[in-house]
Amino acid sequence: MMDKGVRLLRKYSVANLFKIPGVIMSFCQYSADIIGVSTDKIAKEITSGSQYDNAAMNKEADKVIIL
Numbered sequence: 001m002m003d004k005g006v007r008l009l010r011k012y013s014v015a016n017l018f019k020i021p022g023v024i025m026s027f028c029q030y031s032a033d034i035i036g037v038s039t040d041k042i043a044k045e046i047t048s049g050s051q052y053d054n055a056a057m058n059k060e061a062d063k064v065i066i067l
Contacts, residue, residue: 002028002054002066006037009046018045024061026053 001008006027008014018025026047032039039048047053057064 001026002031002051004031004035005066006032006035009037009039009042015042015046018043024057026057028054 009027009032017023024047025045026049027039027042028050029039029048030050031037032048042048054064054066
């Protein structure tokens, strides 16, 4: 998730998608900081990263959903 998409981390149903087998999630920490989304309670299984993480997922994944 990046830009305004990081707001979805506030939704329980979205923030828990990582529990589905095969789902890997990451969000842009910079976007969260700028928009004011608190990430201190985000599950450790969700990568706090950057655009680099998105590039790595695009290379390795069968499907990518970017929010």
